Amino acid sequence: MNALPETTRPDEAAGRAAVERYTAPPSRLARIVRSWEFLLVVLFAAGFVACSLASPYFLDIWNLSDATFNFTEKAIVALPMALLIIGREIDISVAGIIALASVMMGLAAQAGAAWWIVALVGLGTGLACGMVNGALVTLFRVPAIVATIGTMSLYRGVGYAILGDQVIKSYPEGFEVFGQGYAWGPLSIEFAIFLGLAALFAVVLHRTVVGRRLFAIGNSPTVALFSGIAVERYRFMLFAVVGLASGLASVCLTSRLGSTRPSIAVGWELEIITMVVLGGVSILGGVGSILGVVLAALLMGLVTFGLGLLNVPGIVMQIVVGGLLIAVISVPVVLTRAGIIRPSRR
Amino acid sequence: MAAAPAATTTRRSALHRWIASRDAALAALNVVLAVAVALRFPDFVAPSNLADILDDTAILFLLALAQMCVILTGAIDLSVAANLALTGVTVALVNAAHPGLGVAPIIVLALVMGAALGAFNAVLVWKLRLPSIVVTLGTLAVYRGCIFLITGGAWVNSNQMSDAFLGFIRVPFLGLTLLTWIALAGIAAATWFLNFTVAGRNLYVAGGNRSAAFYAGIDPWRMQALAFVISGAVAGLCGYFWVSRFAVAYVEVAQGFELQAIAACVIGGVSIAGGLGTVAGVVLGALFLGLVKNALPLIGISPFWQMAIAGAVITVAVIVNARGDGRAAGRRILEEKAA
Numbered sequence: 052m053n054a055l056p057e058t059t060r061p062d063e064a065a066g067r068a069a070v071e072r073y074t075a076p077p078s079r080l081a082r083i084v085r086s087w088e089f090l091l092v093v094l095f096a097a098g099f100v101a102c103s104l105a106s107p108y109f110l111d112i113w114n115l116s117d118a119t120f121n122f123t124e125k126a127i128v129a130l131p132m133a134l135l136i137i138g139r140e141i142d143i144s145v146a147g148i149i150a151l152a153s154v155m156m157g158l159a160a161q162a163g164a165a166w167w168i169v170a171l172v173g174l175g176t177g178l179a180c181g182m183v184n185g186a187l188v189t190l191f192r193v194p195a196i197v198a199t200i201g202t203m204s205l206y207r208g209v210g211y212a213i214l215g216d217q218v219i220k221s222y223p224e225g226f227e228v229f230g231q232g233y234a235w236g237p238l239s240i241e242f243a244i245f246l247g248l249a250a251l252f253a254v255v256l257h258r259t260v261v262g263r264r265l266f267a268i269g270n271s272p273t274v275a276l277f278s279g280i281a282v283e284r285y286r287f288m289l290f291a292v293v294g295l296a297s298g299l300a301s302v303c304l305t306s307r308l309g310s311t312r313p314s315i316a317v318g319w320e321l322e323i324i325t326m327v328v329l330g331g332v333s334i335l336g337g338v339g340s341i342l343g344v345v346l347a348a349l350l351m352g353l354v355t356f357g358l359g360l361l362n363v364p365g366i367v368m369q370i371v372v373g374g375l376l377i378a379v380i381s382v383p384v385v386l387t388r389a390g391i392i393r394p395s396r397r
Numbered sequence: 398m399a400a401a402p403a404a405t406t407t408r409r410s411a412l413h414r415w416i417a418s419r420d421a422a423l424a425a426l427n428v429v430l431a432v433a434v435a436l437r438f439p440d441f442v443a444p445s446n447l448a449d450i451l452d453d454t455a456i457l458f459l460l461a462l463a464q465m466c467v468i469l470t471g472a473i474d475l476s477v478a479a480n481l482a483l484t485g486v487t488v489a490l491v492n493a494a495h496p497g498l499g500v501a502p503i504i505v506l507a508l509v510m511g512a513a514l515g516a517f518n519a520v521l522v523w524k525l526r527l528p529s530i531v532v533t534l535g536t537l538a539v540y541r542g543c544i545f546l547i548t549g550g551a552w553v554n555s556n557q558m559s560d561a562f563l564g565f566i567r568v569p570f571l572g573l574t575l576l577t578w579i580a581l582a583g584i585a586a587a588t589w590f591l592n593f594t595v596a597g598r599n600l601y602v603a604g605g606n607r608s609a610a611f612y613a614g615i616d617p618w619r620m621q622a623l624a625f626v627i628s629g630a631v632a633g634l635c636g637y638f639w640v641s642r643f644a645v646a647y648v649e650v651a652q653g654f655e656l657q658a659i660a661a662c663v664i665g666g667v668s669i670a671g672g673l674g675t676v677a678g679v680v681l682g683a684l685f686l687g688l689v690k691n692a693l694p695l696i697g698i699s700p701f702w703q704m705a706i707a708g709a710v711i712t713v714a715v716i717v718n719a720r721g722d723g724r725a726a727g728r729r730i731l732e733e734k735a736a
Contacts, residue, residue: 373535374539380527381527384525
């Protein structure tokens with residue numbers, strides 16, 4: 052702009068204004084309306100209204116509170132999974148970690164451990180499993196997809212090897228607080244944990260150097276490496292955090308069910324990854340927001356709850372989740388091709 | 398242009414030597430395993446038991462080779478087991494409704510339906526350029542859910558299946574079942590397809606170097622689409638074999654079996670980054686899993702250990718692969734990772 056002379060003819064000024072209007076970044080409002088998160092809010096609002104019209108029991112604060120249980124544990128894992136996928140990795144073994152951590156907690160409970168030791172065993176198992184995944188990817192240089200496909204059956208398999216088809220149902224007093232307790236009024240402890248973690252992850256991803264570096268790694272690991280970012284260390288930490296969060300989800304789930312069996316949380320990896328992708332995180336890495344993931348978790352919870360109100364069986368919901376996953380990744384591509392949205396977004 | 402083929406040839410022959418030694422090592426591993434078990438239980442290597450093991454592993458041979466085609470192009474198909482189950486349950490229902498139909502229409506239906514389910518993956522990967530792992534994770538859930546929609550959760554039992562439907566794969570011929578012979582024919586067909594046809598070689602090119610393939614006039618995504626259709630058709634055919642062999646069809650048929658097929662490929666030395674792998678390696682990898690599976694109950698290990706052992710074997714195999722495969726290791730740092 053400085054290159055232009057101070058005095059210009061009126062038609063030149065008009066032309067410059069037109070160019071500026073065309074090249075200027077879109078206004079704040081336009082950006083918000085065009086954002087993926089806004090779309091999720093609209094969908095959520097529409098679903099909310101539809102559900103409240105469809106069922107007189109929907110708009111009850113305790114019903115809504117109950118409804119949060121069906122997605123909160125998955126959403127807890129979805130938060131670090133979002134960071135992992137933004138960093139261009141993926142972890143398919145999370146449901147296996149949840150199952151193994153639950154089995155380990157069952158063993159601890161059988162041995163007579165106190166409630167907080169049982170919970171620590173769950174968290175520790177999750178962290179250890181996550182660190183094994185991280186070591187496979189960073190030390191042994193195995194692609195994350197294959198490494199976690201292997202550990203997925205390894206972790207759940209160890210659970211089966213330990214417990215077989217048995218069920219452990221006796222947990223120490225106090226352990227039920229994680230999955231059945233309420234923090235404040237109808238706000239469950241589980242959901243409070245999720246909200247706290249969401250705030251924490253949002254700050255880390257969007258307001259700290261660590262978050263900026265994750266985006267850098269996701270956009271180009273090579274450039275990130277040559278910019279002096281310890282890429283492998285970040286990858287390892289991400290896998291460890293995903294493992295720890297899976298352990299936490301296992302604590303909540305085991306506490307809520309009050310029982311352990313190696314077959315719990317089957318297929319959760321699908322729902323967790325769907326949540327992340329639905330939240331606008333690019334599966335190719337480098338793009339995404341925690342707000343989007345939180346909104347996607349709420350939306351999926353709403354869809355599941357709504358279908359439940361309509362007495363749709365669980366396995367049919369699986370079709371919806373799978374279809375949703377495919378639709379969410381294909382719709383932006385189709386819209387971009389048709390010129391309706393700009394290619395830069397995803 | 399003239400120099401390029403010469404360079405590839407010298408590199409290929411070096412690669413071939415390396416792969417040959419690797420396949421040889423895997424074959425030795427299989428023999429060692431069989432001999433070790435046979436020292437305690439001599440019946441393990443009796444011809445009739447070996448024939449049983451081959452019959453038991455036949456479906457895995459076919460699925461692993463189909464999965465290999467997909468992995469060679471740099472993609473992965475997680476939906477094979479769900480496709481197998483959906484097609485298997487469908488042909489079982491068709492057979493229950495029309496017992497007099499005979500086997501030929503059932504096989505055609507299984508192939509066509511499987512190929513159609515595979516083509517759905519193919520279109521998403523080819524036309525929309527979507528990452529195959531996400532697409533097939535989604536179709537896995539959808540296909541599996543569709544089984545519930547068409548059966549309502551009910552089982553199709555052996556008494557609802559016609560004798561022809563059940564008997565076809567059990568026809569004995571030269572001491573082996575027809576299913577085993579079909580698997581052996583499948584191995585021969587895969588060897589011919591991947592080594593001696595243009596389309597087969599193009600699968601390697603598409604996964605080996607996407608840009609090079611593109612500039613050589615080979616659309617890598619089209620090759621992925623072809624691989625997904627092949628994988629789907631084979632999965633569909635195996636769907637009929639599975640419900641016929643186990644004489645029952647229900648929603649959870651072959652749940653998690655896609656991992657066995659991928660494991661056979663990974664153990665067999667197929668690079669998950671694409672472009673690398675041999676039919677012999679995959680066959681030996683599948684055979685290894687089959688031997689382990691059949692040896693476990695014999696040496697008194699609970700079947701509940703099977704999943705953990707499979708997982709451990711896959712994990713160890715990928716570590717060994719990643720260390721041996723210097724090409725893939727170098728690629729991870731300096732090039733874009735295959736999605």
